[in-house]
Amino acid sequence: MTNNSYRAAGVDLAAAARALDAIRVAVTSTYDDRVLAGLGSFGGLFELTDLPERPVLVASTDGVGTKTMVAAQLDRVDVLGHDIVNHCLNDILVQGARPLFFLDYIATSRLSPELIARVVTGAAEACRAAGMPLLGGETAEMPDVYRTGELDLVGTIVGVVGRNEIIDGSAIREGDVVLAFESGGPQTNGFSLARAALGGRYTDPLDPADPDGPTIGDALLVPHRSYEAAVRPLLERDLVHGLVHVTGGGIPGNLVRVLPEGLQADIDTTAWPVPPIFGAIRRAGEVSLQEMYDVFNMGAGFLLVLDPEHAAEARELAGEQLHEIGRISRGTAGVTLDFPDED
Amino acid sequence: MTNNSYRAAGVDLAAAARALDAIRVAVTSTYDDRVLAGLGSFGGLFELTDLPERPVLVASTDGVGTKTMVAAQLDRVDVLGHDIVNHCLNDILVQGARPLFFLDYIATSRLSPELIARVVTGAAEACRAAGMPLLGGETAEMPDVYRTGELDLVGTIVGVVGRNEIIDGSAIREGDVVLAFESGGPQTNGFSLARAALGGRYTDPLDPADPDGPTIGDALLVPHRSYEAAVRPLLERDLVHGLVHVTGGGIPGNLVRVLPEGLQADIDTTAWPVPPIFGAIRRAGEVSLQEMYDVFNMGAGFLLVLDPEHAAEARELAGEQLHEIGRISRGTAGVTLDFPDED
Numbered sequence: 001m002t003n004n005s006y007r008a009a010g011v012d013l014a015a016a017a018r019a020l021d022a023i024r025v026a027v028t029s030t031y032d033d034r035v036l037a038g039l040g041s042f043g044g045l046f047e048l049t050d051l052p053e054r055p056v057l058v059a060s061t062d063g064v065g066t067k068t069m070v071a072a073q074l075d076r077v078d079v080l081g082h083d084i085v086n087h088c089l090n091d092i093l094v095q096g097a098r099p100l101f102f103l104d105y106i107a108t109s110r111l112s113p114e115l116i117a118r119v120v121t122g123a124a125e126a127c128r129a130a131g132m133p134l135l136g137g138e139t140a141e142m143p144d145v146y147r148t149g150e151l152d153l154v155g156t157i158v159g160v161v162g163r164n165e166i167i168d169g170s171a172i173r174e175g176d177v178v179l180a181f182e183s184g185g186p187q188t189n190g191f192s193l194a195r196a197a198l199g200g201r202y203t204d205p206l207d208p209a210d211p212d213g214p215t216i217g218d219a220l221l222v223p224h225r226s227y228e229a230a231v232r233p234l235l236e237r238d239l240v241h242g243l244v245h246v247t248g249g250g251i252p253g254n255l256v257r258v259l260p261e262g263l264q265a266d267i268d269t270t271a272w273p274v275p276p277i278f279g280a281i282r283r284a285g286e287v288s289l290q291e292m293y294d295v296f297n298m299g300a301g302f303l304l305v306l307d308p309e310h311a312a313e314a315r316e317l318a319g320e321q322l323h324e325i326g327r328i329s330r331g332t333a334g335v336t337l338d339f340p341d342e343d
Numbered sequence: 344m345t346n347n348s349y350r351a352a353g354v355d356l357a358a359a360a361r362a363l364d365a366i367r368v369a370v371t372s373t374y375d376d377r378v379l380a381g382l383g384s385f386g387g388l389f390e391l392t393d394l395p396e397r398p399v400l401v402a403s404t405d406g407v408g409t410k411t412m413v414a415a416q417l418d419r420v421d422v423l424g425h426d427i428v429n430h431c432l433n434d435i436l437v438q439g440a441r442p443l444f445f446l447d448y449i450a451t452s453r454l455s456p457e458l459i460a461r462v463v464t465g466a467a468e469a470c471r472a473a474g475m476p477l478l479g480g481e482t483a484e485m486p487d488v489y490r491t492g493e494l495d496l497v498g499t500i501v502g503v504v505g506r507n508e509i510i511d512g513s514a515i516r517e518g519d520v521v522l523a524f525e526s527g528g529p530q531t532n533g534f535s536l537a538r539a540a541l542g543g544r545y546t547d548p549l550d551p552a553d554p555d556g557p558t559i560g561d562a563l564l565v566p567h568r569s570y571e572a573a574v575r576p577l578l579e580r581d582l583v584h585g586l587v588h589v590t591g592g593g594i595p596g597n598l599v600r601v602l603p604e605g606l607q608a609d610i611d612t613t614a615w616p617v618p619p620i621f622g623a624i625r626r627a628g629e630v631s632l633q634e635m636y637d638v639f640n641m642g643a644g645f646l647l648v649l650d651p652e653h654a655a656e657a658r659e660l661a662g663e664q665l666h667e668i669g670r671i672s673r674g675t676a677g678v679t680l681d682f683p684d685e686d
Contacts, residue, residue: 036399036509045438046400047506048391056379057389061446061481061499069487095388103404105448105497138404138497144412144538145495150488154448154481156404156499163390166379195487 019113026117026124030134035101044136046101052162058097060088061156066191067220068151074202074217077115080153081122083188086226087247088157089130090302093228094243094258096167096235097159101135102127108151111141119153130228132157167235169242169258169305176241177308178255178265178326180272181230181318183301185222186281189248190295194220197285206276219277227302233317234304240314242305246297252335253294255303264331265305268338272323274299289339300325362456369460369467373477378444387479389444395505401440403431404499409534410563411494417545417560420458423496424465426531429569430590431500432473433645436571437586437601439510439578440502444478445470451494454484462496473571475500510578512585512601512648519584520651521598521608521669523615524573524661526644528565529624532591533638537563540628549619562620570645576660577647583657585648589640595678596637598646607674608648611681615666617642632682643668 031037036045048055064083071077081104089099104123106116116139127134146152186194202217227245234240242258244251255265278299282292292298305328306314315322374380379388391398407426414420424447432442447466449459459482470477489495529537545560570588577583585601587594598608621642625635635641648671649657658665 036506044402044435045509046402048394048398048400051391055391057391057443057501059387059389059444059446059478059499059501061448061479061497063448063450063481063483065483066485066487092387100400101402103402103499105404105406107406107495107497135402136404138406140406140408140495142409142495142535144409145490145493147488147490152450152483152485152488152495154404154450154497156402156446158400158402158501160391163379166388192485192487 016113019117022117023120026121027134030124030127030132032133035133035135046133046135051160052165054163055160056163056166058092058095058159058161059156060091061154062087062091063152063154064188066195067188068153069195070191070202070217070220072149072151074221076221078118078122079221079223081119081124082126082223084153084155085123085126085130086224087188088155089226089228090245092157092159093231094167094245095161096165096243097161098232099130099132099157099159099228101133101158103135103156104137105154106137106151107140107142107146109143109146109148111139115151126226130226167240167243170260171241172258172260172263172305172328173241174263174328174330175308176305176328177311177324178267178328179304179306179311179314179322180300180325181227181302181320181322182272183225183246183297183299185219185275185277186296187224187301189297193285193287193295194281197281197287199284206280216277216280219275219280225301230318230320231302231304234314237313237317239306239310240304241307244303246301246303248295250293250295250297251300251303252337255335258305259334262330262332263328264333264336265326265328266336266338267326269293269298270340271325272300293337359456362460365460366463369464370477370480373467373470373475375476378476378478389476389478395503395508397506398503399506399509401435401438401502401504402499403434404497405430405434406495406497407531409538410531411496412538413534413545413560413563415492415494417564419564421461421465422564422566424462424467425469425566427496427498428466428469428473429567430531431498432569432571433588435500435502436574437510437588438504439508439586440504441575442473442475442500442502442571444476444501446478446499447480448497449480449494450483450485450489452486452489452491454482458494469569473569510583510586513603514584515601515603515606515648515671516584517606517671517673518651519648519671520654520667521610521671522647522649522654522657522665523643523668524570524645524663524665525615526568526589526640526642528562528618528620529639530567530644532640536628536630536638537624540624540630542627549623559620559623562618562623568644573661573663574645574647577657580656580660582649582653583647584650587646589644589646591638593636593638593640594643594646595680598678601648602677605673605675606671607676607679608669608671609679609681610669612636612641613683614668615643636680
């Protein structure tokens with residue numbers, strides 16, 4: 001197989017040609033002067049400019065899990081491109097890195113140029129929004145490896161941060177507050193549990209009392225948000241002690257990764273609004289509250305840890321609502337979750 | 344899902360613990376001073392040092408295709424780690440880039456820590472041989488996406504080259520020779536065709552006259568070679584006009600990508616030894632000679648295009664046999680293959 005190919009062997013219809021053209025247009029729409037696209041035809045060349053002092057590359061590879069299955073079933077695969085790009089952006093943002101470029105890999109049971117075009121177009125939109133070229137990609141058709149109609153989507157991001165500007169949680173201290181950005185939904189985590197709990201009832205209304213309102217599928221497929229634009233001004237003002245992308249493992253599994261030895265975080269689960277989709281999953285699958293918080297972000301997609309004196313400035317710079325959901329104290333309990341008394 | 348996790352949810356046996364320990368040991372064995380592993384626990388930090396003038400990052404994402412199926416069936420998945428790393432190394436070598444770091448993604452129907460450990464250990468060995476850290480990775484278990492027992496393996500490499508040292512084929516001129524490194528087998532390309540042709544007879548002897556000799560499976564699973572060490576000295580002496588990694592599309596599909604306008608390459612297919620596995624595939628599947636050369640590397644895994652006056656020096660620096668397989672001439676025929684008269 002060959003990088004940057006997006007070839008669709010064995011498919012030679014006019015629709016395929018249009019799809020391949022749409023892919024080319026989408027990918028090149030993300031290019032800027034740093035992409036040396038004219039040099040050779042193997043692609044993937046990115047000139048490093050404006051490097052910080054002592055530049056450190058930050059790289060991350062990830063997938064979107066079985067959100068692919070829900071998106072494919074509801075014919076909404078375009079959201080997956082946004083999901084994988086924004087997920088990766090957040091994964092390097094937690095260390096303070098700004099994005100340089102992105103690569104994708106799409107493998108399916110049967111290559112459909114139209115499907116690839118929809119995923120890549122979504123990815124290219126998210127890349128453009130982040131000012132990050134979609135530098136390369138690969139597609140693979142493997143009917144003996146993938147179940148019929150299924151796909152996997154993998155993204156890799158490379159970013160850069162100055163060695164002295166890396167955020168790693170070591171600045172977190174007693175008395176700091178934990179602020180949360182809203183997620184709007186499960187983003188790309190917990191879909192195996194969500195699918196098992198919901199049993200495929202994606203076209204049912206999310207709120208039985210509002211049959212014309214959003215469906216369960218609409219709520220599940222809310223795209224993964226990028227927190228880059230909202231968090232960047234706080235990094236530039238050096239306000240942040242720790243950053244957390246709430247992915248698999250939920251708040252406890254991810255916040256604990258930045259806590260210095262001897263400090264714990266006490267989270268009040270009533271301090272932010274939990275989107276209704278989580279209640280729907282919980283009721284449908286009779287999932288315990290503890291498991292819900294251990295698997296899903298529960299509406300808190302990205303966390304900031306900072307000095308309470310800077311909370312007001314952080315809110316202003318972020319330009320959106322930030323919920324104060326917890327405090328850092330001395331202790332060895334890791335992350336504690338305070339639930340209401342209902343469970 | 345979370346980067347760098349290698350978590351094995353739901354598996355808590357002693358064997359799993361040993362496998363996870365083996366993964367940790369293998370991954371950290373690839374680290375050097377450039378990996379900032381102590382900073383935070385999200386991983387994936389690589390300090391840029393010794394940059395060339397006008398540094399250009401070269402990145403590539405790729406998979407190993409359905410070689411995974413043959414390796415899984417023969418219980419030889421360790422080879423896949425070597426395959427993906429070396430494939431990626433060659434993919435950036437064609438532009439003159441030296442490797443910086445590598446990331447992997449392994450997804451299966453059912454996460455087995457032992458299987459992941461074997462793949463990652465192979466990848467770590469290949470990374471160490473290339474002086475390149477295995478900076479991060481991700482595993483995913485998706486039984487509803489992957490067929491039972493199947494896996495996919497995706498690698499991403501990032502390397503660097505000075506802007507003025509990029510090899511892109513533009514230096515290729517009339518009269519240049521094409522030299523070929525041997526591959527030893529199909530490497531990671533053409534496994535869908537090979538599997539269809541061979542019908543699963545992997546344990547049969549490759550040579551029916553030598554029942555104790557290598558099997559068809561042995562020949563298929565010869566690891567993908569890295570040509571980095573052999574080619575690097577030629578790049579340092581500025582001997583090379585064009586480089587070609589012979590992957591999907593074979594010699595014609597890949598050599599054509601570096602040919603400047605108005606030049607063609609005429610290849611003599613009798614000029615290098617074709618490993619017996621290709622004859623076995625061809626006979627078993629009644630595949631035409633043209634299709635064989637359009638799909639497989641046919642024993643020529645990596646090509647150099649250079650001035651014939653430099654061929655002797657190139658052979659000496661490479662330290663191994665280089666077969667002169669063709670010439671560059673004026674013309675618009677692209678890549679022509681001269682077959683013997685048997686087909």
